[in-house]
Amino acid sequence: MSLLLLREARLRLRKLPLIVACSGWLAGILLAYWLQLPSLWLPLPLLATVVATVVGWRRWEMAGGLLLFLSTLLGGAWHMTLADPRHDPQALVSLLRSPAGTSEMVVRGEVSAPPALEGHARRLTVSVAEVSSDGGLHWQPRHGEIAVFTSGTLLDDPYGPAYGDEVLLRGHLVPPASNDAPDLQALMVFPRLSVRRHGGNPLLALLYTLRFRLAALIARALPQPEAALLVAILLGLRTPALLPLTPLFNVTGTAHLIVPSGFKVTLLAGLIALPLQPLARQKPDDWRLLPAQRRRSQRWLWLLCLLQLLTIAAYTVLSGTGPAALRAGFMGALLVLAPRLGRSYHVYTALAATALAMSFVDPFILWDSGFQLSFLGTWGIVLLAPLFTRPLLWLEHFPAGSLLVEALAVTLAAQVATLPIFALTFAQLSLVAPLANLVTVPLLELLLLLGVAICLLGAMSFPLAVVVGWLAWFPLHYVIGAVAFCARLPLAWLSTAGWPLSLPLAWGYYTVLAGALGLGWRSCPSLFVPFPENGLRQTGASRSTPGKEHGRHRGLLLGGQVALALLLLLATGLRALLSQESAGLVLTLFSLASPSGSTGPAMLVQMAHGGVLLIDGGPDATALAQVLDHRLPLWQRHIDWLVLSTPLLSHLTGLQDAASRFEIGQALDGGVLHPGAAYALWRRTLREDGVPYQTLRQGQALSPGPNLRLEVLWPPSPLHRGGDEARNNALVLRLVAPGLHLLLLGEAAQSAYALSGLLTAVGSSSPGQDNVVLATLTAGQQPPPAFSRLLELLHPSLLVVHVTTHRSPAAMQKPVAVKTGERPFIVPSGLKHTFLLRAPAAFTLQTGPTGWSFGLAAP
Template structure:
């Protein structure tokens, strides 16, 4: 008989690669969660218990049946100990103990990039000291507070940004109910003083470039598509995305506009492809001789890791971005260390590391959705694919099955979290994801390319914007249509949070069952993913044909949108739908296609939408921007416009004593390197061949007055078939009206239409009647004030004209909406609203 040789050792049924890390992470996270229910007042007892378990683990390390349980128990106790250490009740110096109705002084440093919410900025401030009433000096405190201040820009050269050291004076209140878990208090509109700068200079530099890339995208695309691309590529939510974000939530596609592991993996793949020349091809041979050296491969890996870290910060450095960034880095680093990348080990290591630094990250919604979604995709996708396998016989069936399975797996793992956070359950998610997810890779690639080209050439970035715009349009329309379908989602406003635990209990049992089954497969065995072998040349030809078609179509649209022979003047109603108008803005397209914007109102999103709907998608240029009066309700929208559009020239009437808002306006003009001119009475601007702007006021020397309306820029527009007198806020200035009447010759103010900014809460200046009679218009257009004073109704109130003007036809933009006036050689007319 032959010699009997022993076969290969059987694979233990629960021997996952990296199992000690997974077990340690499960114990650690369980300890943190248990500590929230049984909060310990004596953390040192937990530390003593951990030391005892550690000694037992060392003693029984060679006993397999006890090693894993003791390891899990050790990290369970350490997790509970770490969590109790950050509880405000166990920290006598926590800022949470200082919440009261008394005003205090607080010192701290802005620890994160500011966020926008309406017309306010939200700052996260890591506090360091406090002065309370009756105290003799600064006291040391710990924790993070949320500070709400005025502002509409993420990066404010005159305001607080990341790394700035602040002195705040105000009242500390309870933290927002649904805010970040690490925020222990909040302060609304305090007195703020910047005392210095700290923070990480590299992070501050990356945050700055994040804003610059956002500006490049806004300059290359119309809204809301620019906001959509910014959210996809940079993970940054801007106010202009408001109209789409709700649709993404209810269709289960919110992962497209937040940081995700797929985006990091895609970025790593792009960078790896670009760095392959270090160790492949002719240049690699020149650098390393006849064989590729190890340092060349490590150099390429280091570049990829640095790019992943940079992209993580550019994505906002939130918990979801950090999770995906760490796992992406491990994916790149593992082969260089000779290790096999294991998704469970990477996920466990990342969750454990992040919660070690900040245990409260487990209550961050972004972390929960990212962590559970990734785990669900890995565990449940193969099992959901199995019953859908018959669909693979259909054309495109492999893609259909894979997308459905991935979407359902992610939904299965995150359903309670999503329902509790957004109070909705989406039924349309699989269809919405099938329609949009395939485009995500090419959109991110074109978005990154647009940012890179924008640093070199504005024209190249615009051409790239032409390519990505149709894809963004398709994605947004698909999401909006899916969200509008009957039964697309279910609202669950009264869901009890305890139901989440009842949901995850059977899911966890299924998880253990799946892990046990998966452990019986060889580590080298990988499931076959069908539908991946496609012709690269076919894809390239398809993408090339699409690109050529878009460019040709855009060129044809460009030629057709040139001179029309008609002057179009839009008096825009700037303001959110259903709310009162918020300032004036006038958009003019001349007979030879020159564009002029006069004032900008308060509401940036509505102004962006109004402009982008009146310009071709490819046009990101305005010939002239005019500020008539440096008030916030005229200036705020223009502040955004001069950064989003390429502007030929900027003009205003100046300001005798510049305010902070006006100084910021001039600073922005200087930073954008825009041609600027301060105009006065007698100046004439020729716009194209057929249109001229005559400046009627103010004089060469500004009037020294506390009322900035006294120096309002008054403009008389002359174009074929139409004359327009723009009085603006000068209609509220007794001085400006009297000077215009006295210093202007008869007929010089003649106009078909007169526009004024009226205030129904204020009496009409008696000088307005004679001036309008001197202009002898056929139509008076009134723009309401941007904001109402306290104690007055918020509705639109028209001004009461003098008896001498009662016969004149008057239109109020606040009640009628946007008013369009057209003029040509045959005359002028008003389009019905």
């Protein structure tokens, strides 16, 4: 009986030669790397097995599959030995083993991939061409890929290196971490970097640029973090605003929502095919056509196929050309191309062809966690989903039950297939993945459609894209809330950091799983065949399409989601309009912190007529986006006045992001004598967006809104040269409103030169009229004595001090009102209220029925 089963299995595998070839090829790559096989021993046995396979494939029914497996195993092993840098004397890894590798090196290479954010730095992948150990006098040819970490949180930095740039690096090469891919030969952390010239593939560079532009378009149409989530869902791009949400998606098993997937590729290909579908649809009387007429009718089908293939290729590049994107794009292309070639689409064959092609181009892709999760997740869905579907069939009696069954079955199947990868790579196991996927995955199709609509409409009319963004905000906000809720549940996930896990244990897991599936297939093959009435894909020689009932339910669900979003939009707009009518002038001073520990201020002024004034932006774009988008209405994508008081990064970083995400009416600053890269980027952004810009000088006055005036007290003209120019020439403003004179002293409070000039200017004009003073001081440093003299001259009733610090945000104290004895500086005895703000904190000053009120607020 067992011999008959073995013979039947061999005959089945003989009908699937691509699966046999892929299995042998991948096994050969792994064995060659683990055993470090020399390349000289493999060509002769490889040639012999290939000849035997070609000769005996049709003659020897039983041995043909085994010969094919052996030949591809040897082929994969030989391919791996040729690519293994451990066998290459010119590889960069050999230099690290020599004494010269410990000294400072000069490396010349080309950026071979678009920059990515890792932590709070930019990661560049550089293909090395030459190295020098004597400062660039003598060059040695070397090759290999290194990872370079540079400062910055901008993915598309016009003053930083990008894809295709030839760069010159000066720094120390260090070995990569043990969990990195074997093809990564070294790391360079914050080296001195210069861009020599621009190069690379022009088409890829154009698509990468388009990817960043589409991400910027979505960020302008939506508030954060909803915009960051939609960018990740549609483009697979991780922006800084997504970093706080990424752990939530990981621990809830919903990380697949923010990476490329085959479903996204298939959906977008269908969107392209929809307008041409009537032209490509076969008519009942096509059988009457002559052969020449039939060939002409087939041209429409091939045109449709070509457009779909181009769409898939472009979307694969727009998704980042990572392993998951390449796998999804390749399988999507096979799905579109198979009917045109008269072939049926077989999921396992397509998966094998994809793995074979990707590993042929780069054998080290097998060590990439993205490839492992994508490959095994797809395999688990098509193989294991039918097993989980049967015990869940009773749920189909409920409304939209088939969609519920599909979501649960697919989630459980993917989780079982990728369990060891998550445990080893991310050191965590999610226990709420079925629930989290059940409440979020049904919205994926709607979010993709809305994301595509925003991008297409944004290219024609940005206001229309903003309107679609209003609709997209509600499902995006719901997904974030649902994922956060699931992550907060008790026992939502388990950390495997201290568990005795190892690679052999993972291989043992898959061995046991394969054995159990083999026994199940032999005893009851019908368990692995999906039901045609649900939406799961067939795993046999053909692929089923969802039934009419399933498609009708999906259409009703999509229409209901859009209708609910419209209803919520109307309700939110009505509530915001009613609250806006009753609100007066509101000033909010934020003390913001970056993940690196630096802090900085930002001030938001919301006027009664709806105008917005933003002064400074803090040291972190994500921190500003969280507080800014939380306080502005959903549709508020316009800032009337944008003011930069000093070019310090603690004030400029967040403001730069606001300038790129909002439509700006007027930009103001005090000018800079020696601009740095950050200030140059600020001015470039304003210039490219056509924002009116004005440099302020002492004595000027502006009217941002009714009953509101800005007076410029500092800096004078010309600017002061030498010393701390950023603080010596800091912008000092006086905001005048009915019953309020507020002095925005800012960083000038730490400049003796600026304070001396202000003492003269204020003393000669109208001392004592400022009842509120806002200043910025550095923790642990006493301000100049002129600061106390200025306070004595002004006699304010309220002093708010933002305390900057470079400590970790976790160690920062909460904002409290301090007593006179706790003040780190000398103030006049008549000062009634003093507040010290330490990030994260917020101080609000607003009009009320009885006048002005103030106090601390939630950031």
